[in-house]
Amino acid sequence: MTRSRIELGDVTPHNIKLLKKLNTVVFPITYNDKFYVDALYAGELVKLAYYNDIVVGAVCCRIDTTENKRRLYIMTLGCLLPYRRLGIGTIMFLHVLNYVENDGNFDSIFLHVQINNDGALEFYKKFGFEIVETHKHYYKCIESTDAFVLEKTVTNEKPPDHAHSNGHTEKAEKKT
Numbered sequence: 618m619t620r621s622r623i624e625l626g627d628v629t630p631h632n633i634k635l636l637k638k639l640n641t642v643v644f645p646i647t648y649n650d651k652f653y654v655d656a657l658y659a660g661e662l663v664k665l666a667y668y669n670d671i672v673v674g675a676v677c678c679r680i681d682t683t684e685n686k687r688r689l690y691i692m693t694l695g696c697l698l699p700y701r702r703l704g705i706g707t708i709m710f711l712h713v714l715n716y717v718e719n720d721g722n723f724d725s726i727f728l729h730v731q732i733n734n735d736g737a738l739e740f741y742k743k744f745g746f747e748i749v750e751t752h753k754h755y756y757k758c759i760e761s762t763d764a765f766v767l768e769k770t771v772t773n774e775k776p777p778d779h780a781h782s783n784g785h786t787e788k789a790e791k792k793t
């Protein structure tokens with residue numbers, strides 16, 4: 618049997634519509650045009666995930682310097698429903714973690730998750746995230762408006778490379 622191949626690729630003007638389509642399908646929130654313009658210039662902070670050459674996931678992060686800290690904020694990290702529990706979310710998260718660890722100058726990684734999103738909560742808890750806050754009415758115009766803030770403190774000790782730890786490959790090259 619052929620082994621499945623999971624790769625990460627850059628977002629470019631040629632495939633930015635795929636990122637938009639994917640986020641529209643995966644998340645209940647609509648992101649504005651600025652989100653997608655910024656995504657084009659975000660380098661390693663924004664990636665598409667490919668499963669056997671098909672775009673099935675994406676991660677979008679930004680650097681947050683509020684509260685006198687330098688933190689990585691995960692804006693979106695998601696995968697199409699039929700492709701979940703195949704390790705694609707893990708590959709995207711480990712990419713983010715590698716970025717943060719290689720940079721060596723982040724205090725933590727954080728994100729908001731809807732309080733009823735049990736799957737995402739399990740996913741992030743697996744990677745050592747903790748609920749640090751509850752934001753009442755964080756989301757507008759969706760059914761469940763409350764969000765947990767999840768955060769993982771970063772130690773800034775250079776670790777071994779995680780990227781190939783589970784047999785999948787991660788390619789940073791451009792795919793169009």
Ligand SMILES: CC(C)(COP(=O)(O)OP(=O)(O)OC[C@H]1O[C@@H](n2cnc3c(N)ncnc32)[C@H](O)[C@@H]1OP(=O)(O)O)[C@@H](O)C(=O)NCCC(=O)NCCS
Pocket residue numbers: 643644691692693694695696697700701702703704705706707708728729730734735736737739740741743
């Ligand atoms: C959260 C999400 C990104 C996980 O992606 P994924 O590709 O399914 O994750 P993985 O296959 O790498 O899962 C890794 C581990 O996380 C945990 N996990 C992931 N989804 C889970 C679920 N629905 N229930 C319980 N545990 C879960 C499991 O421990 C899993 O390991 P296992 O499959 O060996 O048991 C995916 O469910 C998703 O896209 N959800 C919608 C978008 C979203 O809510 N994103 C979070 C906010 S940014």
